[in-house]
Structure formats: C-alpha cells, structure tokens
Amino acid sequence: MKISNEEVTRLLESAEKSGIIYLSCKEFDKETVNFISLRVENCSLECLTWTLRSLCADEMLPSEKAIQARMREVFDYKPTPSEWQNLIFQARGHSHASSAPEFNLFSKSSTLPKFMFKEIIDPSIGSKTLAIYPNGEIWEALDNHSKFGDFLEIKKTQEWKDFYRFLENYFVHKGIRRPRRDEEQKAIPGGRYGCAQFLKVCGPPSLKSCSLGRLSYMIQIAINEDILRYQRTLLIWTTNTHGNVSKNETMKKIQGIKNAAITILEKHSEGVSLAQLPLFIKRSLNFPLNIQDLGFAKLKDLLATFPEVAIELRNTNHPFAVLCRETKYAPPLVENILFCITNILSGRNFGHEVRDLEAQIVAKLGRIEWSHYLSSSLADFIKAYGKNQFEVMEARDSFMIFKAKQPCYSYFYEPFRENSWDFQNNRVSSPTVVHHSSLSSEGHHPGHISRAVNISNLPADIIRPGAEEPNYFYDSGNNSSTDFSYSLPRYHRNGPESPPGFPVTEHFHMKSEDLGSRFKAKDRDSYSWLDISNFKPPPGFE
Structure with a gap:
C-alpha cells in the first residue's frame, strides 16, 4: 500500500496528538532532521532495554548519566531520582521494588529481561557510577577512553583525514585565516556529542557511516591535539593549529595548574570542593585560568587527567577533589606485564579467569593503573599489547585468558x-x-x-x-x-x-x-x- 507524503504527515501529527509517538527535530547547520519515537510515560525495563540497544549501536558507554540523557533525548522522558533508583532495583531483580508499571511488554512473559552491572569511573563526572548492559552483552565504548590518547590509531586512517579536511573546510573555508572583527566565528554547539551528531548528518559518507562513539572519539583526539577547543558548550576551530608555540604554552599552563592543584590539596587533607577549587588555583597562577582555552570543557575534565588527583562524590552531587594517597606511581613496563602473564599461564592448560589473573599480576608487580596504558582493564590491555601472545574469550560476566593457539x-x-x-x-x-x-x-x-x-x-x-x-x-x-x-x-x-x-x-x-x-x-x-x-x-x- 502506498500513501502520499501529505497522508504520512497527517497520520504522524494525529499519533503525536494522541500521545502515541514523540516527534522532535534538530538543526545541523543547514540540515534539519526529524526524529520519531514512541512516547513513554514511565521508566520501565523495556524502556531501559531499548535505550541500551541504542547506546550499543552508537558504541557509547552505557553509564547512568548517558542512559538518562538518551531517554530524555529519544523519549522526551526524564526519570526522577526515585524513579531511577526504583528502575535499578527492578533491573537487579529486587522483588520489593515499588511503583512498578501495571503493564509492560514483558508482563505476559514468565521471565524479565536481565542486566549486568559494572562499577566504573564515569569520565564525564569523574566519580564512581554504574554501567548497565543487557545480560551477556558487553561492547567497547569508544567514547570512554579517548582522553588517554589515540589507542585506536585513528589518525592513521582515511576517516581521520576526511574528518580533519571536513572540519577545516567548514571552519576556515579557503586556507587558514583569522575571522574579521565583523565576522561571526563559526562554532558547533552541544560539545562532543553535538559535534558527533553534526558530523553524522553533515559530514562526508565515510563519517556518516561511523558510529557516534567513534566520531566522539575522533573529536576528543582533536581536542587533545588542540585542533578544536571548547568555548563554553561550543566547539570552535583553534587558530594556528599548525604552530608548536601555542601547544608548548598550553602544556606549560596545564603543568602549572597541576602543580597548583597538588599544592592546594596537600594543605587540605579532607579535599576541596570543585566549586571552590578554581578560586584557590587562580590565586596561585601568574596567568588567567581559562580551562576552555586549554581544550577542556570544565576543570573536572582537566583534573581527570592528573593521576595524583581523584574526584569523590559526597552527599548528592557534591564533588570534591582529593589527593591520592599513593602519589608516586611507577607503572610497570609493558614487556614486564606480558612476561608475568606468560609465566602465570605456563602451567595452565585451561587458561585463567581474568580477575584471578589480575590479582596474581598485582601480587608480583604491585599496583597497576590500566589507564596508563590507554586501557580500561586487563582484558583491554591484553587485546592491545598481547594479541599475538594471548587470547581473550568472554564467559558470561567475565573473561578467560589463554595462551595463543594453546x-x-x-x-x-x-x-x-x-x-x-x-x-x-x-x-x-x-x-x-x-x-x-x-x-x-x-x-x-x-x-x-x-x-x-x-x-x-x-x-x-x-x-x-x-x-x-x-x-x-x-x-x-x-x-x-x-x-x-x-x-x-x-x-x-x-x-x-x-x-x-x-x-x-x-x-x-x-x-x-x-x-x-x-x-x-x-x-x-x-x-x-x-x-x-x-x-x-x-x-x-x-
């Protein structure tokens, strides 16, 4: 059956008025994109499942903050704190969860969908939170670790060349030049996520085929390289990106902020509120404190790159910066870790469960921060540095590590x-x-x-x-x-x-x-x- 565009528009408008669907539109430069989704009235397990599938398709970290943001974006529904906690109880399988909806897509089924929970450090807020996955499904979140460097080596790909060329053409048109005083400086709203959506809609075919997580990864690399900078929530093109002087000055300022922050936190063993810390840092610097000029949206994003500083969430949404107890960290060499893994696995015909393996490695080599190796876990480390020596195989909520072809x-x-x-x-x-x-x-x-x-x-x-x-x-x-x-x-x-x-x-x-x-x-x-x-x-x- 074929119907006209006018009839489609009429049916969609009727469904929206009836509260069946939610219509929204976004403008990206000169492009307008319309979005259609079901309208939801409560926070249910099927709604959570749909949201997780969406984040999986985008290769993005399913943190609590990201899940709630995606629910709001797609369904125009923002769960209250009590609704969210109740949903977590339901997802964990608590039978005493109250205020559950009387009907949902799973109500006629004898089993409810199951989920996996992992405690993580959310890089966007700098504190512990939960990552939630459908049971048995864990994906690589490309938007999670790009602040630690280009561990995907994306800059060697054609995608990066297309990415750089498109942004250069968009911001500066013909050649690199400074905008005139009477000329409005171009900017992309919405931070990393908004820029990723912009590239997905307006970019060349090679970028349109990328996931939002992969685009977000490239954008963060561009921020790290001082190609793009934050201006509040906007991303702008950095003038004179080919010069080494500005990059050296940036690194000196970051080191100055780091030294000031450590000195302040050494004097306040209980920590300093993130709301007050900028005032203390400003008094210690001989240059203006402008975090966005350094390529970071907020101070907490910059602090997250300092291994000596940790961010703790106290009470409700009240973050504090504290000095890590062990400030002198000497990371083991990659080859030493791989040699240690080889020795441990040498007598194991069956391989080793990753958590037990990590405990034995730490017992031999001491504390290991996997982020130093641009990895999120031992399994990621092995995939990055030992893929020719070891095999990583998923087993339910864990991983088994084998010697290659063993x-x-x-x-x-x-x-x-x-x-x-x-x-x-x-x-x-x-x-x-x-x-x-x-x-x-x-x-x-x-x-x-x-x-x-x-x-x-x-x-x-x-x-x-x-x-x-x-x-x-x-x-x-x-x-x-x-x-x-x-x-x-x-x-x-x-x-x-x-x-x-x-x-x-x-x-x-x-x-x-x-x-x-x-x-x-x-x-x-x-x-x-x-x-x-x-x-x-x-x-x-x-």
Missing part, C-alpha cells in the same frame, strides 16, 4: 547424577580425539586436544540438571590448513560396571566458528564446559 583439555559434559558412570568411578573419562574421516573405535586417538573456539559464547541456558549419560565434544586437534569438522559423539554404556564404548549413537559435524549459532537447541540444553585437569568449569559455567 592446546588444552576442554570438553563438554553433562552434569552428574548418582547413577552416572563418571560419578560412580570418581573420575572423568579419558579424552578422545575423533577424526572427521573415521567414526570407528580404531580411528580415535587419546591424548592432548586443542580447544574449540567460541565455546564460551554459548548461551547461558546450556546447563540442564539431571542429565544421565556423559557426552563429550572434542576438537580435531589438527593445526594445518585442512578444514576438519568437529564432532559431538554420544557414548553409551550397557551396564553400571562397563565403561563407555562405541558405536556412536548420535553424531553430527559443525565448524567451530558455527558452534554458537548452529548448536541444536535440544543438545544445547544438555551440555556445559568442564576442565579435565582440575574439574572446575570457568566462570558462568558452574
């Missing part, structure tokens, strides 16, 4: 019952490698087997209590380029005293990369993952 004794098994053969014999059956070309008993080879990839990406519901017979999944163990399939044989016993044997009663092939998507539902409900060496499954597979 053979191990991993396989699937069914949970034990009292009458199971393994339980009665108090041991696990010997591992067997099943070759793709032979399913006979003569064709199997006991011994060292390789780990099948993507096992840790299986859904959370793979464990079924009450399974009766052991079932195993083995990698073919072949390291050549030959395309071997992986097999799931089902062993079967005739009596309580006899060991499992052949023939295979059930068998199918699949490639390891297809394991997560093609694992049959009836089989997926029956298997979990066990380490043969210590009888302990990884986190999330207990």
